[in-house]
Amino acid sequence: MKTHVPDVGRGHRLVRGLGSRRSASSLLAWAVALVAAGITLPDIVGWALVDATWVAEDRAGCDPAGACWAFVVNRLPQFAFGFYPPEERWRAAVALAWPLVSLAIALGPGFRRRAAVVAAALAFYPPVAGLLLLGGLLGLPRVPTSQWGGMTMTVFVGTVAFVAAFPIGLGLALARRSSLPALRLLGTGFIEIWRGLPLIAVLFIAVVMVPLALPPGTELPRLVLALVGITLYTSSYLAEVFRGGLQSLGAGQGEAASALGFTYWSAQRYVVVPQALMAVVPGILNTVVALFKDTTYVLVVGLFDFLSIVSAAVADPRWLGLATEGYVFVGLVYWAFCFLLSRVSARIERDIGRGRERGRSA
Amino acid sequence: MLALVAAGLAYLAGNVARNLEASGMAGGFGFLREEAGFAMSFSLIEVSESSTYGRVFLAGLSNTIFIAALALVSATALGFVVGFARTSTVAPVRGAAALFVELLRNLPLLLVLIFIQAVVLRSLPVVREAVSFADTVYLSNRGIYFPWPRDDHALAAGVAVVLGTGFVVGAWLLRPRTPILSSKDVGAALAAAAIGSALLVSTVAFVDWERPALRGFDFTGGAKLMPELAALLLALTLYNASFIAELVRAGLQSVDRGQVEAAMALGLRPSFIRRRIVLPQAMRLIVPPLTNQYVHLIKASSLATVVGFPDLVAVFLGTALNQTGRAVEIVAMTAGVYLTLCLAVASVSAAWNARSKLKER
Numbered sequence: 136m137k138t139h140v141p142d143v144g145r146g147h148r149l150v151r152g153l154g155s156r157r158s159a160s161s162l163l164a165w166a167v168a169l170v171a172a173g174i175t176l177p178d179i180v181g182w183a184l185v186d187a188t189w190v191a192e193d194r195a196g197c198d199p200a201g202a203c204w205a206f207v208v209n210r211l212p213q214f215a216f217g218f219y220p221p222e223e224r225w226r227a228a229v230a231l232a233w234p235l236v237s238l239a240i241a242l243g244p245g246f247r248r249r250a251a252v253v254a255a256a257l258a259f260y261p262p263v264a265g266l267l268l269l270g271g272l273l274g275l276p277r278v279p280t281s282q283w284g285g286m287t288m289t290v291f292v293g294t295v296a297f298v299a300a301f302p303i304g305l306g307l308a309l310a311r312r313s314s315l316p317a318l319r320l321l322g323t324g325f326i327e328i329w330r331g332l333p334l335i336a337v338l339f340i341a342v343v344m345v346p347l348a349l350p351p352g353t354e355l356p357r358l359v360l361a362l363v364g365i366t367l368y369t370s371s372y373l374a375e376v377f378r379g380g381l382q383s384l385g386a387g388q389g390e391a392a393s394a395l396g397f398t399y400w401s402a403q404r405y406v407v408v409p410q411a412l413m414a415v416v417p418g419i420l421n422t423v424v425a426l427f428k429d430t431t432y433v434l435v436v437g438l439f440d441f442l443s444i445v446s447a448a449v450a451d452p453r454w455l456g457l458a459t460e461g462y463v464f465v466g467l468v469y470w471a472f473c474f475l476l477s478r479v480s481a482r483i484e485r486d487i488g489r490g491r492e493r494g495r496s497a
Numbered sequence: 498m499l500a501l502v503a504a505g506l507a508y509l510a511g512n513v514a515r516n517l518e519a520s521g522m523a524g525g526f527g528f529l530r531e532e533a534g535f536a537m538s539f540s541l542i543e544v545s546e547s548s549t550y551g552r553v554f555l556a557g558l559s560n561t562i563f564i565a566a567l568a569l570v571s572a573t574a575l576g577f578v579v580g581f582a583r584t585s586t587v588a589p590v591r592g593a594a595a596l597f598v599e600l601l602r603n604l605p606l607l608l609v610l611i612f613i614q615a616v617v618l619r620s621l622p623v624v625r626e627a628v629s630f631a632d633t634v635y636l637s638n639r640g641i642y643f644p645w646p647r648d649d650h651a652l653a654a655g656v657a658v659v660l661g662t663g664f665v666v667g668a669w670l671l672r673p674r675t676p677i678l679s680s681k682d683v684g685a686a687l688a689a690a691a692i693g694s695a696l697l698v699s700t701v702a703f704v705d706w707e708r709p710a711l712r713g714f715d716f717t718g719g720a721k722l723m724p725e726l727a728a729l730l731l732a733l734t735l736y737n738a739s740f741i742a743e744l745v746r747a748g749l750q751s752v753d754r755g756q757v758e759a760a761m762a763l764g765l766r767p768s769f770i771r772r773r774i775v776l777p778q779a780m781r782l783i784v785p786p787l788t789n790q791y792v793h794l795i796k797a798s799s800l801a802t803v804v805g806f807p808d809l810v811a812v813f814l815g816t817a818l819n820q821t822g823r824a825v826e827i828v829a830m831t832a833g834v835y836l837t838l839c840l841a842v843a844s845v846s847a848a849w850n851a852r853s854k855l856k857e858r
Contacts, residue, residue, distance in 0.1 A: 161586070168593070334796070335800065336835070339810065339815065344825075344828060428606065429605070469603070470603045474599065474603045
């Protein structure tokens with residue numbers, strides 16, 4: 136690994152120039168930091184690793200001095216797959232791994248037509264993974280959505296909402312920049328209403344209003360209702376990201392394309408949208424991070440995502456009083472994913488900035 | 498294409514109308530005058546089982562504004578402190594700030610909230626063994642208990658506190674702005690500070706404070722900060738502060754190096770340069786994204802629903818909607834509230850932007 140220079144920029148260096156670096160307050164800060172680390176670090180390491188129990192049948196089998204990770208180890212299949220029947224778990228595993236592998240391909244080393252491969256993998260995900268999880272055809276036993284849960288639920292909800300919101304968001308962004316006033320008003324109103332509401336309110340509204348807006352007698356599982364809500368919410372956020380990209384492009388690209396005889400749609404398809412999307416890849420990734428964190432809100436409509444299944448497990452009488460272990464585990468998983476993705480996003484943003492500077496100097 | 502969209506919307510609206518009719522519910526806002534029949538565990542205005550839905554709406558609205566305003570102030574304060582710490586010259590300070598920011602902004606807010614509620618607050622002692630601070634403030638897993646003026650003193654104490662704080666803030670605003678002191682500024686500032694602190698000190702000394710006291714299984718007297726409110730406030734503060742700190746850091750680092758060098762050449766003190774040269778210029782870059790963060794915070798205050806704090810979403814969009822089934826009206830009112838709050842924040846920010854724009858001649 137190359138040496139890491141703290142990313143503190145110009146402001147830091149200039150502020151550093153202000154005071155002498157070996158001042159009394161600096162020494163005091165070092166002393167406080169070392170003492171604090173000396174007191175807390177051994178405790179944390181002792182609790183989390185040294186005195187921790189990894190294998191046990193129940194709470195009583197755990198050393199009370201340390202963390203009882205046996206709880207997490209025991210419940211790991213449930214945290215990953217929810218109440219999915221054990222003999223059918225491979226289906227949930229496929230639905231869980233698919234988006235993660237797609238993401239790894241998208242962010243890993245490049246190859247020819249990578250974007251098309253990733254786009255196809257994501258576009259087919261909602262119907263294929265949905266049918267795979269639901270079953271009831273091709274000899275797969277039917278598993279109702281009430282048995283789905285855990286990390287599979289989190290990843291399924293996040294991916295389906297993202298894939299569904301992507302085209303809607305693009306359409307909204309184009310509508311908001313349309314030359315037709317009615318379309319512009321519609322796009323702006325839609326975006327601002329869904330962006331202005333809290334996601335919890337959106338979920339409540341989806342659960343109540345979507346059944347009202349369907350033909351009488353239609354019944355949908357809560358998962359679908361929640362998906363509709365999250366999709367609408369995410370699409371309005373994505374729309375604003377896309378709009379940023381379209382605006383950064385300037386009118387020249389579209390005008391040049393129409394001067395060459397492109398129709399509106401083909402100019403958007405071949406000239407404007409591809410460039411706008413490339414410019415906002417970091418923004419899209421940031422939206423993915425936010426979406427991944429926001430999927431936890433589905434617990435308010437009674438779905439068992441990763442966080443809420445751990446919340447439920449914490450109340451198990453055999454493992455009572457292990458809330459800390461449970462939530463620390465959840466935190467580690469979310470933290471690792473969000474930290475990684477935000478780093479990738481920042482790297483791409485730097486690369487784009489560098490590319491722009493090169494383009495300008497050329 | 499427009500026709501297609503319009504047709505789709507008309508179809509959905511038609512379904513809504515048909516479904517509402519089938520369930521036999523008359524439309525309109527008349528239900529706001531009906532009795533709601535449930536009480537709220539916390540409210541700034543009087544609410545009881547016999548209150549109307551309209552009053553429940555107002556109580557929920559005031560709770561939402563209350564929690565959002567508290568969290569907004571504390572998240573901003575903490576965020577600015579951490580943001581400055583991120584650009585500190587002292588490595589441990591910088592490191593601690595970076596740890597805070599990177600830890601919190603990569604976790605879901607809901608997890609932070611549940612962790613604080615289920616782990617941090619639950620690890621506080623039970624009421625009988627409450628931690629006491631000078632027998633005045635008590636900390637327990639059922640809430641924080643603190644003294645409160647007795648009924649007939651509450652109003653006077655409130656007015657005195659508001660006035661006193663006003664004078665102190667005024668003194669701070671009137672404080673000498675330049676390194677060169679002018680006697681007029683100093684006199685006015687000192688006078689305001691003296692009046693303000695006299696008011697505050699006399700409030701503490703002469704008002705009849707009722708202290709919480711342990712009787713039986715709970716404290717009586719004084720006032721209590723509910724654990725739900727404390728958890729929500731803490732989670733909103735910490736989470737949003739981590740984002741605000743990043744905005745502040747980016748703003749501080751964007752200020753041109755020459756500005757600081759020029760100030761140093763003039764012999765100004767480092768703390769003066771940071772506060773009066775760097776920060777005001779950084780604010781131009783900080784305020785627009787800060788507004789977005791405020792909007793996010795206001796919306797996120799609806800997580801109150803999860804911990805059981807009765808905010809607007811919990812009591813109105815939740816309980817009231819369940820009881821009355823007036824989906825369209827309640828959804829419209831709730832959406833209207835959040836849109837108004839967001840617009841209000843946006844317009845304050847726009848006004849600030851217009852005022853602080855670089856004046857070019």
